[in-house]
Amino acid sequence: MARTPSFLAYVRRDVLLAYRRLGDTVAPLIFFTMVCTLVPLGLSPDPQRLSEIAPGIMWIMALLATLLSIERIFAFDFEDGSLEQLLIAPQLIALPVLAKIVAHWLVTGLPLTLLSPLLAMTLSLPTSAYPAMLLSLAIGSAYLSAVGAVGASLTVSLGRGGLLLPLLVVPLYMPIMIFGTATVFYAVDGLHWSGPLAAMGAMLCAALALCPLAAAAALRVTSA
Amino acid sequence: MNIQFASFNEILAMGGHGLYVWVAVTVSVAVLAALLVVPWQSHTRALNQVRLRLERHAGGSAEEGVD
Amino acid sequence: MVTEVKKWQWFYRLGSPRWFYEITGRWLPWLLCAASLLLASGLFWGLLVAPPDARQGNSFRIIYLHVPAAILALVGYYIMALAGAVGLIWRIKMSFMVMKSAAPIGAALTFIALFTGAVWGKPSWGTYWVWDARITSMLILLFLYLGVLALQRAFSSAEMAYRASAILALVGTINIPIIYKSVDWWHTLHQPATLKLTSASSIHIDMLQPLIVMICGFYVFYVVALCLFTRAEIIRREATSAWVRALVSNESSR
Amino acid sequence: MCMDVPVPQDYLLSTNELCFERDGRRLFEGINLRLKAGEMVLIEGPNGCGKTTLMRLLTTLLSPTSGALCYRGEPLEKVRYEYLADLLYIGHQSAVKLALSAEENLAWMAASEGIHDPKSVRAALRSMGLGAVYDLPCHQLSAGQVRRVALSRLVLTRAKLWFLDEPLTALDTEGIGLITGRLQGHLDSGGAIVLISHQDLAIGAVRNYDLTKRCA
Numbered sequence: 001m002a003r004t005p006s007f008l009a010y011v012r013r014d015v016l017l018a019y020r021r022l023g024d025t026v027a028p029l030i031f032f033t034m035v036c037t038l039v040p041l042g043l044s045p046d047p048q049r050l051s052e053i054a055p056g057i058m059w060i061m062a063l064l065a066t067l068l069s070i071e072r073i074f075a076f077d078f079e080d081g082s083l084e085q086l087l088i089a090p091q092l093i094a095l096p097v098l099a100k101i102v103a104h105w106l107v108t109g110l111p112l113t114l115l116s117p118l119l120a121m122t123l124s125l126p127t128s129a130y131p132a133m134l135l136s137l138a139i140g141s142a143y144l145s146a147v148g149a150v151g152a153s154l155t156v157s158l159g160r161g162g163l164l165l166p167l168l169v170v171p172l173y174m175p176i177m178i179f180g181t182a183t184v185f186y187a188v189d190g191l192h193w194s195g196p197l198a199a200m201g202a203m204l205c206a207a208l209a210l211c212p213l214a215a216a217a218a219l220r221v222t223s224a
Numbered sequence: 225m226n227i228q229f230a231s232f233n234e235i236l237a238m239g240g241h242g243l244y245v246w247v248a249v250t251v252s253v254a255v256l257a258a259l260l261v262v263p264w265q266s267h268t269r270a271l272n273q274v275r276l277r278l279e280r281h282a283g284g285s286a287e288e289g290v291d
Numbered sequence: 292m293v294t295e296v297k298k299w300q301w302f303y304r305l306g307s308p309r310w311f312y313e314i315t316g317r318w319l320p321w322l323l324c325a326a327s328l329l330l331a332s333g334l335f336w337g338l339l340v341a342p343p344d345a346r347q348g349n350s351f352r353i354i355y356l357h358v359p360a361a362i363l364a365l366v367g368y369y370i371m372a373l374a375g376a377v378g379l380i381w382r383i384k385m386s387f388m389v390m391k392s393a394a395p396i397g398a399a400l401t402f403i404a405l406f407t408g409a410v411w412g413k414p415s416w417g418t419y420w421v422w423d424a425r426i427t428s429m430l431i432l433l434f435l436y437l438g439v440l441a442l443q444r445a446f447s448s449a450e451m452a453y454r455a456s457a458i459l460a461l462v463g464t465i466n467i468p469i470i471y472k473s474v475d476w477w478h479t480l481h482q483p484a485t486l487k488l489t490s491a492s493s494i495h496i497d498m499l500q501p502l503i504v505m506i507c508g509f510y511v512f513y514v515v516a517l518c519l520f521t522r523a524e525i526i527r528r529e530a531t532s533a534w535v536r537a538l539v540s541n542e543s544s545r
Numbered sequence: 546m547c548m549d550v551p552v553p554q555d556y557l558l559s560t561n562e563l564c565f566e567r568d569g570r571r572l573f574e575g576i577n578l579r580l581k582a583g584e585m586v587l588i589e590g591p592n593g594c595g596k597t598t599l600m601r602l603l604t605t606l607l608s609p610t611s612g613a614l615c616y617r618g619e620p621l622e623k624v625r626y627e628y629l630a631d632l633l634y635i636g637h638q639s640a641v642k643l644a645l646s647a648e649e650n651l652a653w654m655a656a657s658e659g660i661h662d663p664k665s666v667r668a669a670l671r672s673m674g675l676g677a678v679y680d681l682p683c684h685q686l687s688a689g690q691v692r693r694v695a696l697s698r699l700v701l702t703r704a705k706l707w708f709l710d711e712p713l714t715a716l717d718t719e720g721i722g723l724i725t726g727r728l729q730g731h732l733d734s735g736g737a738i739v740l741i742s743h744q745d746l747a748i749g750a751v752r753n754y755d756l757t758k759r760c761a
Contacts, residue, residue: 004657004659005653005656005657009656013653016645017642017644017645020644020645020682021644076642079638080638080639080640080641080642080643081636081637081638081639081640082640082642084606084634084636084638084640085634085640085654085657087606088604088605088606088629088632088634089629089657090625090626090627090628090629090630091626150458150462154442154455154458154459155442155445157446157451158445158446162445164441164442164445167434167437167438167441168438168441168442168459170434171431171434171435171438171466171470172462172463172466174431174470174473174474175466175469175470175472175473175474178473178474178476178477179473182477182480199473203469210465214458214461214462217379217458218455218458221451221454221455221458222446222451222455223606224451224601224606224607226340227339227340228339228340228341228342228343229339235339238349238352239343239348239349240348240349241347241348241349241350241352241414242349244350244353244410244411244413244414245338245349245350245352245353247410248353248356248357248406248407248410248411249334249338249353249356251403251406251407251410252356252360252403252406252407255399255402255403256330256399256403256512258399259395259396259399259512259516260323260515260516260519262395263392263516263519263520263522263523264519264523266523266527267519267522267523267526270523270526270527270530271526271539271542273530274526274530274535274536274539275539277530278536278539278540448567448568449568449569450567450568528569529569531569531570532569
């Protein structure tokens, strides 16, 4: 008895909603591009020095860009009441929450990853490292969305634009960033970069398994 | 069980590292003391608030709404 | 159903704030004496009696504050998360109060560990801040504590604040081992293994004994501080209840 | 059985000594609500005595401090998903996405109950007087029209138990007439309604439940 919409229906709906609010959705991508161009202006345009720090810069900026959009996973639903309807749907709440995380990744994480080669060029990252960077950003941004969703669910009832969400979430982002940047640094040095990438994959699997449960529990608590 | 240092100012100097050791000790002891004092104060303040509300209610009938 | 309740009797009694308040009221003076005794003797022993370290000289004596604080900071986080979990699962308000009290203590102890670590770094490495693996993980632990503290004070309703910060504390506990392992791995990536600041086990027995005393002293101190914070929280939360009013009225009439 | 006193099966919803406490302040206690098929309960009481809180308790959005809630005689813990599948809740917020059109919104609300039939969705919107604007994004509709989009769920739903919190706000007389007719239809077809409303409704079997007696 298909009482509730399927997982894909939830994802499709959230992506459609994000598409309808294009301004909000594209903002993190533009922010990502802008801050990446800050670096040469701030530090130095010399390609040699830039290529040394390019992986770290791109990862940090991708993390900050994701941080901008994390709040949006639950904020709109909380404001117009559809979060309440979600909580009383006859199903495990973790499933629609996972769908929201996937939708957020499709709308923010994936475009960031696809945009990154463009910026890697400006930061003179050696082209041999591009595949490593693409993979590390793709997996990493999914982890950022999953863990960010837990932070967003904890602060959903505190109103939008609060500064509390980044405070809760950034310490949890540090491990994935360590492995993310290491993957690209290994690739730049020509080493085997599958090790740190595997670690990121493992962390992503754990996050996709546990974060929806934690976020669902938090939603039930904070939106009461 | 003999003390390593002969005189008091030798304790202070501690072979050149005295400053670091004693700064670390004083700050740590200060924070530990705060961990005892702060809750004690908020405990007594909370008790006083309850006492205040009791007196206001008890005395409430006599003087109305005196805060 | 009745036998079920009998079996859990002690568990529910533990959950009543009044019982906790009275028990800790009786035990606190003794615990306070024990803690101050242990800490005083440990410090005296460590600072004045223990032999200086061959390489670091007397600056190693900071270990007697750094290591216990670091241990308690970490153990304190797990105690906080455990109290939160018990509160979430069995809906015991008492354990939420213990969790809320554990947060500031843990944050303060982490700060002590960081401060003493930094001051210790100066004589041995020449700079106050060194990106040593242990110190960096301790810094991230402080951020986790600050996150829980900020979340606790962000909600208007106390019940929501308790449950939300309990969930955050649980999420934090899962991340702590990940953070420690990834920071260690990151440390070896960028620097060959240098002197591990807190290799307690490999130090001389005369230096180790005061350290054990200090660690026990910190544990007892932690219990004392936790009881004090929790008792204050109980009075604040149960201010409208009858037993608090009775407590206050016979206290003022005494 | 659900509680000590045996409850006949046909009670759709019954609560036993429900009590709710928020931050040490007890809002209400000893709530024993019985709701049979074809009955409507109007919850009354001054503002702030917890009408909406009681509604959120009954729809499992809030969990009570003590007491039990039973669905068809079974405790909620055992039949949670059956209860939620048979329940419709429309609160103060209409759960309507302003970026989507009325049809998309209602289609999603219908899909949430397992109904995937575009024709009946459009028919429902037409019956609620939204036939002309069903494809406009909702941010172009008036508040009354948006409320009608939310209330057009009442036409489509198969749920037996309706929980309506101030459904008639922002509706004009024609809208109120439509909704009253729909409520009466639901009662006649064996449904049950728990309602909070300050406008009086011309509906037959209405039992008033005065919450002020229960307020602590």
